[in-house]
Amino acid sequence: MTAPIRPHIEAAAAELRAKPDLVERYHATCEALQEAEESITLLREVKREIALELRAGDGKQRTWVEVGRLLGGLSRQRAEQIARGV
Numbered sequence: 001m002t003a004p005i006r007p008h009i010e011a012a013a014a015e016l017r018a019k020p021d022l023v024e025r026y027h028a029t030c031e032a033l034q035e036a037e038e039s040i041t042l043l044r045e046v047k048r049e050i051a052l053e054l055r056a057g058d059g060k061q062r063t064w065v066e067v068g069r070l071l072g073g074l075s076r077q078r079a080e081q082i083a084r085g086v
Contacts, residue, residue: 009036044085051083 012032019025054067062070068079 047082048085051079055079055083 016025016029016032019028051067051071054070055062055064064076064079064083067083068074068076071079071082074082
């Protein structure tokens, strides 16, 4: 398990709220949101890679139903969507 991200986000939000200049706070918040969105994209890519690797299996290709089951009981459609990065 990786370190929780939420405490870092909460600390960043507190830091943003502490900025007295509202315009500066706004722009800094926009920058933080852009960085967060890029981080989410990166994490989605990791999920996509996992789904594709599970599908490839260990020499025997798994079905999307099997991949969905391995990912916590997801539907075949959802497992396939994750593999497409959706």
